[in-house]
Amino acid sequence: MTEAPFDLAVEGVSVAYANGHLALRDASFHLSGGTICALVGVNGSGKSTLFKSIMGFVKPVSGHVTINGAAVKVALKRNVVAYVPQAEEVDWDFPVSVADVAMMGRYGRMNFLRIPSATDKTKVEEALRRVSMWDFRDRQIGELSGGQKKRVFLARALAQEGRVILLDEPFTGVDVKTEQAIIDLLRELRAEGCIILVSTHNLGSVPEFCDQVVLINRTVLGYGPTSEVFTEDNLSKAFGGALRHFHFEHSTVQDHDGRAIRVLTDDERPLVFGKDGHLEYKDREGREDILRQREEET
Amino acid sequence: MRDALWVGMMVAATCAMLSCFLVLRGWSLMGDAVSHAVLPGIVVAYGVGLPLAVGAFVAGLFCSIATGFIQRNSRVKKDTVMGVVFTGMFALGLVMFSRMESDLHLDHILLGNILGISRSQALQTLILGAVLLVVTWVKRRDLLLVSFDRGQAKVLALPERLLDYLLLSLLSLAIVVSLQAVGLILVVAMLVTPGSVGLLWTDRFDRMLLIAVGSAVASTASGILISYHLDASTGGCIVLVQALVFCASLAFAPKYGWLGRHMNRRKGKENPV
Numbered sequence: 242m243t244e245a246p247f248d249l250a251v252e253g254v255s256v257a258y259a260n261g262h263l264a265l266r267d268a269s270f271h272l273s274g275g276t277i278c279a280l281v282g283v284n285g286s287g288k289s290t291l292f293k294s295i296m297g298f299v300k301p302v303s304g305h306v307t308i309n310g311a312a313v314k315v316a317l318k319r320n321v322v323a324y325v326p327q328a329e330e331v332d333w334d335f336p337v338s339v340a341d342v343a344m345m346g347r348y349g350r351m352n353f354l355r356i357p358s359a360t361d362k363t364k365v366e367e368a369l370r371r372v373s374m375w376d377f378r379d380r381q382i383g384e385l386s387g388g389q390k391k392r393v394f395l396a397r398a399l400a401q402e403g404r405v406i407l408l409d410e411p412f413t414g415v416d417v418k419t420e421q422a423i424i425d426l427l428r429e430l431r432a433e434g435c436i437i438l439v440s441t442h443n444l445g446s447v448p449e450f451c452d453q454v455v456l457i458n459r460t461v462l463g464y465g466p467t468s469e470v471f472t473e474d475n476l477s478k479a480f481g482g483a484l485r486h487f488h489f490e491h492s493t494v495q496d497h498d499g500r501a502i503r504v505l506t507d508d509e510r511p512l513v514f515g516k517d518g519h520l521e522y523k524d525r526e527g528r529e530d531i532l533r534q535r536e537e538e539t
Numbered sequence: 540m541r542d543a544l545w546v547g548m549m550v551a552a553t554c555a556m557l558s559c560f561l562v563l564r565g566w567s568l569m570g571d572a573v574s575h576a577v578l579p580g581i582v583v584a585y586g587v588g589l590p591l592a593v594g595a596f597v598a599g600l601f602c603s604i605a606t607g608f609i610q611r612n613s614r615v616k617k618d619t620v621m622g623v624v625f626t627g628m629f630a631l632g633l634v635m636f637s638r639m640e641s642d643l644h645l646d647h648i649l650l651g652n653i654l655g656i657s658r659s660q661a662l663q664t665l666i667l668g669a670v671l672l673v674v675t676w677v678k679r680r681d682l683l684l685v686s687f688d689r690g691q692a693k694v695l696a697l698p699e700r701l702l703d704y705l706l707l708s709l710l711s712l713a714i715v716v717s718l719q720a721v722g723l724i725l726v727v728a729m730l731v732t733p734g735s736v737g738l739l740w741t742d743r744f745d746r747m748l749l750i751a752v753g754s755a756v757a758s759t760a761s762g763i764l765i766s767y768h769l770d771a772s773t774g775g776c777i778v779l780v781q782a783l784v785f786c787a788s789l790a791f792a793p794k795y796g797w798l799g800r801h802m803n804r805r806k807g808k809e810n811p812v
């Protein structure tokens with residue numbers, strides 16, 4: 242796919258609840274594809290409100306969202322915005338199969354009878370194969386594991402050929418293997434020029450795969466490349482007292498335990514900060530100089 | 540008698556198809572509410588000389604829209620609001636009916652009178668039923684999507700509100716066409732039972748529609764025949780047969796019935812994964 246890079250602009254968006262209370266005040270940021278951008282903030286910080294305004298579910302009282310310069314409504318008509326919901330938003334007892342769900346991504350491109358064409362069927366097959374769910378195509382969706390469910394809805398976004406893809410907490414209830422598979426897929430989509438916006442409270446995974454971050458607490462506190470924005474200082478600002486801090490003191494880490502740090506955690510990745518940025522990094526390519534420098538310091 | 544059979548089967552098919560959506564959306568009570576709420580509409584339409592279907596349709600739609608509106612603008616929960624609105628409207632209908640001189644029979648409206656249906660009424664019901672059936676079948680995928688995942692419908696820029704109103708309109712009209720067959724007290728059975736039977740037998744939506752329609756048509760035809768031979772209430776017989784089909788499905792459906800689940804559990808014990 243070689244289309245012009247997509248861009249998403251959120252400018253001065255304020256959203257009010259029915260009671261007049263502001264959920265989001267004067268939020269602005271700018272993204273252009275391909276990028277994987279994390280939307281980070283505590284519960285109630287306005288993450289989902291921001292999502293909803295990008296998808297056109299809520300109308301801002303001021304400001305506007307544009308996708309490739311066009312209003313959200315126009316972008317939705319072009320089917321370029323895709324959404325991967327949280328597991329709780331879906332009734333898993335519905336009598337629909339994996340293939341049915343993926344096909345729902347194509348509805349906007351069908352005529353009003355919604356009879357799938359050959360193209361629709363190929364796109365669905367491609368999408369399901371890409372998330373390794375083709376073999377499960379005839380399963381009823383309630384019979385899948387948490388990770389498989391996530392992948393089905395991701396396949397729907399792929400089948401839709403969305404260029405702006407929003408994922409709401411994609412790693413909740415997902416096993417480590419699927420998490421890695423999803424991350425790999427998102428990277429491929431980034432390479433194809435998609436804008437991927439991931440709302441997450443799983444901080445540890447952010448530096449792992451997101452190249453940009455939007456920090457949010459009732460407004461946008463900051464946005465930009467992960468290495469600049471996703472710092473201990475900024476996170477403290479965004480989360481206030483809601484983050485637990487563990488400092489590994491000089492004595493415990495270096496002398497006592499022979500320079501070994503062990504962090505145990507449940508399914509969520511811990512976020513580990515070291516001197517000048519992140520200690521743990523899977524993409525170290527292009528950063529050899531930092532690695533060398535650190536080597537020398539020790 | 541033959542007219543009654545045709546009309547009954549058409550009504551059964553229409554209601555059965557809609558019942559699949561109601562069951563999946565958790566709108567069963569909505570079917571009950573709208574069916575009671577049509578009474579004042581019928582009385583008014585009779586009074587001013589409009590077709591009864593028009594009055595019933597307007598009243599049914601008013602009930603569902605008023606329920607939604609009150610719920611959004613108060614702290615009372617939806618099922619409660621619905622209970623108040625539909626009983627209120629039903630009561631209004633009763634009062635209006637008792638104050639009006641007419642040759643309408645209240646028990647025909649409440650309990651149906653399919654064996655006494657006239658040729659023109661039968662024709663009217665058949666045509667309206669066929670239209671409803673076709674519209675529901677054609678729009679089934681969109682209606683399913685708004686019930687299943689509203690977010691996706693919005694993201695695809697489908698007119699989700701319009702689809703809600705479409706479903707409500709189809710529901711009101713289906714109630715109108717079934718009044719003659721089973722009466723407004725038992726309509727809700729036609730609008731709930733077939734869908735739940737379908738849901739017990741399969742986990743594919745199109746198959747669920749077909750099973751619901753098939754079981755409803757068969758139960759209605761046999762219900763009418765039984766009532767004719769036993770000289771018993773027709774509406775009652777139809778709904779009773781449907782209820783028996785439901786019970787049988789509950790027990791014997793292969794995957795979701797009790798027997799099926801029991802067998803699966805035993806199979807699971809014999810060959811643990």
